Amino acid sequence: MTSFLSHIIKELLDKHSNISNFNFVLPSKRAGSFLKKEISNFLDQPVFSPNIISIEEFAESVSGLETIDSITTLFEFYEVYKTASPKEDLEDFDNFSTWAQTLIHDFNEIDRYLIDPNSIFNYLSEIQDINHWYLQEEKTDLVKNYLKFWKKLPAYYASLKTNLLEKHQAYQGLVYREASEKIEEFALNSGANYIFIGFNALNAAEQLIIQKMLDHGAQIFWDIDEVHFHDQNHDASLFIRDYAASWPYYKTNTFNHISSNYAKEKNIELIGIPKNVGQAKYVGEILSNLPAQDLSKTALVLGDETLLLPMLNSLPENISALNITMGYPLKYSPFSSLFDKLFELSKIENDQFYYKDVISILSNSAVKKATQHQSDKVISIIRKENLLYLSKAQILSFINESDTSIFQICFSEKAISPIQLVKNLLELVIGLKEYFKEDGNALSLEFLFHYHEVFEHLEELLNSFTHIKSITSLHHFYKELSSSQTLDFQGKPFQGLQLMGMLESRVLDFETIILTSVNEGTLPAGKSNNSFIPYELKKTFNLPTYKEKDAVYTYHFYHLLQRAKKVYLLHDTDTESQMGGEKSRFLLQLEVEKQALHNIHNSVVVPEVPKIENSLQSIPKTPEIMERLKELAKRGFSPSALTTYIRNPLDFYKQYILSIRDKDEVEETVAHNTLGTVVHATLEAFYMPLKGRTLELAQLEEFKKQIALEVTAQFQKEYSKVPLSKGKNLLILEVVKRYVSNFLNMEMEEIKSGNIIRILEIESNLTAEINIPELNFPVIIRGNVDRVDEANGILRIIDYKTGKVMQNQLEILDWDELTTDYDKYAKPFQVLMYATMLLKNKEVTSPVEAGVISFKNLKPGFLKFAKKDKPRDKDKDSIISAETLENFQQQLKALILEICNPDVPFVEKEIKSNYGNY
Template sequence: MNSFLKHVADRLLDGSLTMREQMVILPSRRSITYLKHILAKSIDRPIFLPRIVTMDQLASEISGMERLDPVSVGLELYATYSDLYKDAEEFEVFDSWSGAILKDFNTVDTYLIEAADLYTDLRHLKEINEWSFLEEELGADQQKYNNFWKRLGPLYIRFNERTELTGKTYSGAIMRKASDQMRTKRAFPNMKRILFAGFNALSNVEISILDRFHEEGRLEICWDDSRFFTSQSINPAGHFMRQWKQKEWIQSFSEDDDSTCEIEIASHPHAISQCMWAGSLLSDGEGEGDIAIVLADETLLGPLLDQFPSNIDHVNITIGLSFTHSQVYLFLKDYFLLHIRAEKAKNTGQIWQVHHEDLTRWAETSSRFHLIADHIVKSIDKKTKEGRQVFYNEEHLRELLGSEKVSRYGLFNVKMNNLINFSVQLLRDVRSSDRITVGIAERLIEIVTDTSEVISNYPFVSSVESLWKCLKGAMSKERVSFIGEPLQGVQVMGLLETRALHFDKIILLGANEGNLPKGPSYETFLPFDIRRYYNLPTQREEDAIYAYYFYRLISRAQKVFIGFTSERDEFGGGEKSRYLSQLLNGLPQDAGFNAVVNETVYSARNTKVPHVDVVVNSNEDVRRKILNYYKRGVSFSRLSEYTRCPLDFFYKTVLRLGEEVGVEEEMGSGDLGNVVHDVLEESFKPLIGKGKVSIHSIDKMKDRCPELLDRILLSRGLDKMTENGESALVKAVAIRMLSNFFEREKIRVSENEIEILSLEADWQMEMDVPIDNGMETVQFKAKIDRVERCNGKTVLIDYKTGAVKKSSLKFKSMDSLDLFSPDKSKSLQLLYYQWFNFRKNQSSSSAGIISMIGMGVEVDFLELNSEKEIRADELLEFETQLFEKLEEIYTRERFEHDKDKGFYCSHCLEPAQKTY
């Protein structure tokens, strides 16, 4: 274990210098802990340890500057930018690309590049690429684009001047400042040996620091490498080591271990399978001894913890769970998103109001953390779905949540500074039996409080969105830390933490392309051409770094278990790391790596679910429910459902399963039909039983139509929807439909004597129907939009807001197959109405449809053999078929889906053949 750090410890204890005369720089705090442990075990008397620091600590001590926290550095950058340029973008806009600017500033400093030259070349390159082909002068937007590239160089200079005055800056500037100071001042004069150990890739500024120590005769370097890293020039793992061997530094290299490494590469169908596999390895005894679980994909930590077996007594986890994956963080995020959307609505001239999705999401989590009662969540859901409530203002919230809750949690239009206090109160009230959840809530309170103190110095953080950006930036770096013994038991860590450390057993999870190595980062404004010209790192160097991490990690292990996910996703995921392919093809072995590699494929259980025809067999209970339906009332709509699909009819009518009610934020076709029907009912209602309809009365209806439409929209809770968006178009369609209808109606009343007898009439009647060798009382129901007397004859009218084909209202005979065909549903509806009128009122009638689109002046009538009035004997024949259909429903042995006709079934399930 840790043969490399043992080599470093031996060098420190060689007796040539005292510990106080030596200083060690290691790549991570984790390696510092291990080196101190090895030193303590290597001596038998109390001594002072040497100074042991990381490279960042070294640079900070030399430069005398501190590192700014992520929130402050972003705020300082924008403050500098807005001071330089009075037409600066809003902070919210700038913040979206400030990360790329800072990353490039770090690159410029760590590679000792003259910023003015680089950003001038970058501007020229952009101008050539974007505008060189244009002959005319640049427009305003094009000039603004050019100005952005012009501003980066001056921004870099002014930002460094500003931060140097405060003594706090970003890491790259600290490194560069340390390098500059070492040219004129001897750093750590009491140290006679400066030992760098465990590094691989070095930036120019780090090389300059090492060169300075070398010039002073104090530098020694210990490289943690292997012979097969550098034996082949094409091996990316040795890309940097081959360069350092050419330097004149005093340096030593690790000795190769000739023992054989046993490597098992396991393909898994999904991430959870990898974690289960790791748990089984620990259970089977692989958890004993010197072992580390390394996560190339750190999101696997959560599921991995669930798989730890009980036989593992000691576990040390150094990664930490990200706060951004916790329920408390998401709860706070929902709270701020609620306010952000409400603030944006207010800024557009609307009142402060909360969108139903934001409110529901926040309320559900609040209920989980016992801030509000469960019944409040149900009330919100009910009001949203049944009342079509899309937005909630302060008054609505006080009605639903209670004034005390609204005032306590700031669910109204509050100032940004007060919102900080409300969010703290929100977190204080979180209740949970999970100690981690409570701990995260307490830490988030500290972050919110600290961040509020920081942003108080920056007046441009003036909106809820900008406040949330600052809080999110601070919280994104936080981790849930675990308590453990860093030198005992199973060590769980990320790939970067393994630098300079060696373990006898390694379990490496998440070894897919994109994790190992990481994919290309696009958070930079420096294109490849600029990077190559200035010798800045490109993707090739990034890949070489990860190649070194991987091969160094496994080079001295005795057993290595590597898992990757084989499941493909829409982005091409599921490809194993290129380093695994190299191992499987023997490339490292050819270069001197002594390893035996085996591959195992773990597949998901290949369960074939064949095509399933859902069939419901009838029984006494089903027949009893059918009779109950007959007593409730048989309607045309239910009969129509049966003709399309018996199984859908069974679900909706027999079992009375309703469809899930969603929240429609725009008016749909159903709303259009309902609104038009309501307008026509209210318009014609004063004329019921008043004699002949006149042209003058139709003109009055048309004039008051817009006002009546608005009133009906208000009564249905649709008034706000129709102010803009798709609903405004639907409203316009309704106005046009009604206007055209009244114009055509004027022609009808001028050519015919029309009297209104009833509107939206609900007809009911009971009849004894022969069913299964007996008689059952069946109630029939019908709702007819309009009953009129036209030239002395009764006409039953149904309004349709959709198009109607005249061919669908014609049929040749009372043949059952033709009558009950789904494509004849409109004919069946009108025939049902005529039969109903015949039986109820003992009178003849005709029935037709008034379609709001694609219609002429006349009503489209139902026709049987080209006759509009259907004879009594024909209606009695329909009655016989109707009764037979009711008996068929009652006596059928099974209900199954009709594949040919049931295209719109809301409950029928037909699982396709699929592999799970």
Template sequence: MKTFLQQVAQKLVKDHENSLESVTVIFPNRRAGLFFRENIKKQISSPIWSPRILSFQDFIAYQSSSQIADKLFLTHRLFEVYTKIMKTGEGFDRFYYWGQMLLKDFDDIDKYLVNPENLYTNLSRQKQLDLTFDFLQPEQKEIIQRFWQGFDKTKSEEKERFEFVWDRLYKVYANFQKSLKDENLAYEGMQYRYVADNVDKLNLRNIDGPVVFAGFNALNLAEEKIISWFIKNRQASIVWDLDDYYMRNGHQEAGHFLRTYKETNTFASSFPKENPQYLEGEEKQINIIGVPQHVGQAKVVGQKLGELLRDNPEFDLRKIAVVLADEALLFPVLHSLPEEVEAINVTMGFPLAYAPVNSLIEHILDLQKSIRKDPDGHVLYNFKPVLAIIKHPMIMPHNPEGLERLAEDIIKNNKVFLTNADLIGEPVIKSIFKPAEENLITYLSEVLLALHRLSEREENTVEIEYIHHFYQILNRYSELLQAVGQKTDLASFSRLFKQLVRTERLPFTGEPLKGLQIMGVLETRNLDFEYVFVLSMNEDFFPSQGGKHSFVPYNLRKAYGLPNYDQQDAIYAYLFYRLLQRPKNIELYYNTEGNDLGGEEMSRFLQQLIHESNLDINMQVLANYAEVDDTRVIAIEKDDLVMQSLSRFLETAQHPPLKRLSPSALNTYLDCRLMFYFRYVADLYEQDDMDEDVDARSLGNVLHYAMEVLYLDYLSEVGDGPVIEKADIKNLKKRIDDAAVKAFRQQFAVSAERKFYFEGKNIIAKEIIKDFMKSILKLDEQYVPFEFIGAEQKYELDFEIDHDISGESTPIKVGLRGTIDRLDKKNGKVRLIDYKTGQDKHLFESIEELFDRKKKNKAAFQTFYYALLYQYKKEPTDLMVPAVFNKDALFLGEDVMLKHKTMGMVDNAAIFLDEYTTQLKALIGEIFDLSTPFNQTDDEAKCKFCAYSGICERG
């Protein structure tokens, strides 16, 4: 089948074979003209001069004496005019969004030749409607009257303010245009209106002979007026690209504009007597395929392309188009292309907001916002933007090992605030990690240049294009600020730059007439292919929901003939059906899942195709169906591999245990055997989280270290031995603040030469820690005199148990370890103290209860565990007294000692240790028992905050 451009080329050669050089062919866009030139070559056999081939936009620019100003300049000029007339103090960064809307409205007003004064006049009174708008049709007047119904009644403050804005908007429009004309500048709509209003007076440049308009569908009023003049006065011709399917049926919105033009005297003769029947008259293979997730569509298309090209190795890639309704799919598609695709041409503007360099710049701006100085003048960087920057895909690959070590060090040591001394000296790192201060644009320029040099070194051409485009935007903004003598602060620049980037598109460079064609929906106009793959055929993507914001309400847009929702949908309907007219093979993909906000709905155009056409359509939904059990049972049997991992806890003839069980590990086993397996056998440790503030989890760590520092630093200074008297407690109270600061410094890895900077929740956390410390010293003051034995004492034990292997009992030694928070001694009693910031209970019913998965007391279990380690290590003659300094003991006056339900206060742990040892041997024996798998807990409440709940699908 002949493509539309082939048909136009054949008609042109037939009608003007001997005078092609005098003909001007005008298309809706440049892309069609480029492909048309290739088709002309195929229609001629000898060298001749080519016809002049233009896009309508280029044709208008030729006939206008003004120059199109760039969008940033236009928006800023509009901002200057707007603020002067409205007398507002709004900044440019906040105006930018509204300025874009106003510019779009002005552009529409001019392209559709609307009288701006009438449009922006107060329409509240019927008299004004009758006198000022007598040119309107009755139905148009009715639409406007309905919109303004009730405005003759009492005016609300909102209505008056709305009328005020409309009155002033015409002044803004007029003064804005005047300021541009004074400098011989314009926006696109201004040029269109100028040519349309003066087409009969202009000395048309480069238009000497016949003119052919080809491939137009929805004309704005300026285009319609210009084309009509050429047809009437210059015998121009127009070639429509249409199909009988939507032309004959008045309900098909795809033919809305073409049917309207066919009814006009000017255009009627240009339509064929019989409409071509490409859509229904030619055999086609149409597949509608539902695929989960957006990226899934890219993967499936890549597979289909691979199959097609493997089956047809000589197939011309130029005859295949991949059309992306969602531009964000460009890179997923590029990464999914099979190796058989040797050349591609991207015919679409890629939103710069999706480029990796954009996210990097956002992280850099966040870094600058978070910069502060401590009281000593050191520059401090918050860890969040630091980690985001060094892990960014544009930074990390340049020094993966060094930057990975840096990231690990920040997380492991909880370095919330970092200085330049903490950061690696890579050139790009040096350019990023410094305060921008007043030179924000210069700073960002240096960063982009450093990134550009790195990308050049790596020969990453795509990255270079991103960076170059960003650099251009930055420079253009800098020039604009210099021209108007303005400065910008970090907050306003960040807001504005995000908006600038959101509206920018990156034009890809390449050879358009070679390779697989990847394009956006609008780029398909006038082009035909043999194979077409269309992705994201979902509502909100096809038809597109973009570009519908306007100051002019829908009713007025409709009354004045300005583009509105209905017209936008009609345009997309035409693009959709035109895309299907000539291809033999069509694959239409839609996302079946969407997201939390929806998005899985199939496009209305697919629904129309399915239910209204008589086409043979093959429908598929790709999915992995799986029956989901209500409860997923996971049990890890103790095979050779598992037992080999467990053997690291055992003593051997060659070496002591490589790993040792802590009381926390054993409590984990009692909570959930499977959690114990993940964490201590399979070594699936939870990822370290950074704590910007001390939370409940880390509060205990800070308290432990603060008390260790408090006593050990004091004792090392006084040098009078470990006996603590009342006077010592008095001195210790004076050192509480310093000890707390040291503990916070250690928690957040702040070096000794830097002063710790308290802020936010940490101010409160510091006071909480100090309250705990004061309460502990208050108890100590009541307990003096006592001998301070040590703090954070580490003990290890090779614990022997009987292990049953194949029915035979064999002794094995399992490594145990523990750290006792504090040890003190008085009157022949050694207290083994555990600091707790929670409400751990002192009361327990029995030793057996400590090993009960439902009733267990973690604090009692842990302190008896410490007593066992201490007894084996020290063989003490003194009594061992387990004690828990928890919130109840510190603030409510509860005794610190453990309390047995029937036997009372535990002032000698030794009497319980035999039973405790028996229970502990049974527990550890179960861990190494081959017949007991590592399975899930029955108490699913424990799964709520488990780090491994995603694996179990619980919680």
């Protein structure tokens, strides 16, 4: 394959022995390095390199102006806007920037296409006057102001242009307009030394500039194939065909730079793959099968540049050399989320920071490193103390005074000014730099350097202009600036695989092309309407529309294929993607206009998904596990531990054998278990002093007066010291107060009814040894019973439940189901365990009952355990007899024997719920 650049150099050297004095102008800087390489391939001795520049650099040199970015242009425009608008009509900078950026884009297009601004803006003003929505004869103030805006556009344009030219600055379009006005003199002096290569879609200014240069001896080389050039309906040659037909230069000169490569033999694979990651993985497969010698002649072109990271992670091992022409976006750096969150935090107008924001900053890897993991300590305290909102002083109180510098910068006292925030961020970058410098982390230092440039640019803008008044505006411009910043990859530009975007492929040729994301909405990009100028007006003034923009993509697409021999075109088949998985019209066009020597093959690739068997997990009991079980038995099995095993042995294994507990997290809304703990703790505080005493009305009435104070104190102890003054937490606080109040009311009604209740135990820790001869180690059961009392001569063992419990949930029909059916018998199992522990340690002569008081079902009062013989049997035995205890202990021993049996593994139970299987 003879590349386009190689063909040009050969032609020039055939005519000129020395090309060092030429100035080559290319569409991009990227192509310049390849041009130098092609020149070196034709030389056998050292020569001075010719001057190689991009078209933008050429326009700058002709105009004598410095190109400024869109952000600086916006700031300059606001200065002009303030002087050109009456004070009463002025908008603040935030509102101004919402429409001014679009207007600057239109100014840029008008200048690039050399359109008289007064003419097009007057035309636009008249259109708006016709189209305005107010139909009455007399216009309202709103309509008048709306129309006044459109009439001011010529004045805005003229003032901005004058202001910039006085400073020898210009946005890109103005640079082109000024260059087109000065090109005659420039071309007269040095036109013959310039060569223009590889252009396609030229704006009016570029056309004028190049034509003037051609008139004075310059040369231009187009890269178009005869198949497309001679097809009057093909968009790949839309622009070049027009230049050949309309430029005066070609009326006396032959248009002879047409190649004949596209119709040659090519193998073209059209491959549909779901998802971006699927494309990246498949590209890895293609590359792994390419011979090593072909990799340097291969280009991997990303139609969607967001595919860069997954693509880099999918490259196979045989890629020993890689040249990446795209930059690594700054937004993918580990610092991106940190700076974004600091901007968000700075918008808070008080010094109370939401815990999630604080944790987000402190858990950032850079902050962890810079604070020597002091941030982990602060996060741990926040979670442990359940702190929802924190002040700066509170955060600093958690750490050593000598280590507060990073924390001081990250958390400001109260609302901060934009300039102070930028200074803080610059200080933070410098501080982080020192830590990463010590570690020799070159990549992080490179990221920090680019962030430093962004913040310095912001500082320069803030010092030069006074427009930004809020952190919100500052954040917007920070995102604008950082989105344009990328880290350039370092590599050998002419060795190995070339990874690039569509624009970087201009002028370059490769034998093997792999192009991804060939979908509608990506290639071509589709319609966009970032302009105040309507479609019809653009057509009238020959401004580019979506038709011309699609033609640009068409040229790039077919240029990639022009000299290639092997082509892989990948498209996303995922229907949830941007355009619903619709493949690009270019692929359909390839098939419809198929050349005789083109071998086109269609395929759809579906990733192989291994079948996953949903088998229940089984954990055999190793000697180490048996030792752990002996330790648990010696310390004591609790009712919750044993019911956990009944529910799911695997949960028992995780919680009690492996000691895996839920991670501490901030409880933003009071959880149900916390609510229950507060109810229990409140009643314990009330009833503990009454142990051994009979309940009296006066005591209960006094408790009712203390409910609010005691419940609040328990919430501060169990949940958070932050007052529960709003939202769901306030409602939960009131619910707990109501629970306690209703319970005390129930107790008072019992006493008023003549019942005598004597408190025996409150939150008592019980233990008992269970004799199991089959085991050669002691077995203890232990538990904490909420309350034991004596009511009218009957001993009652009471378990408090803040959830809803019904009487039938405490009734047992078949003892054999007690240790197998968690949902039916978990509550009887618990209260019988409490009864077993209590009666083993205490001589009791009175009848014994055990049960539950449900705070969501207080009306029936004490819900008693009961044994019945038939499902509908109304005769129930609620007294805990020796026979009842014997039957229960048989089931208890059998359960403990199963748990401690080395031959019975922990087998996961299939638990059915609203969320599927456990």
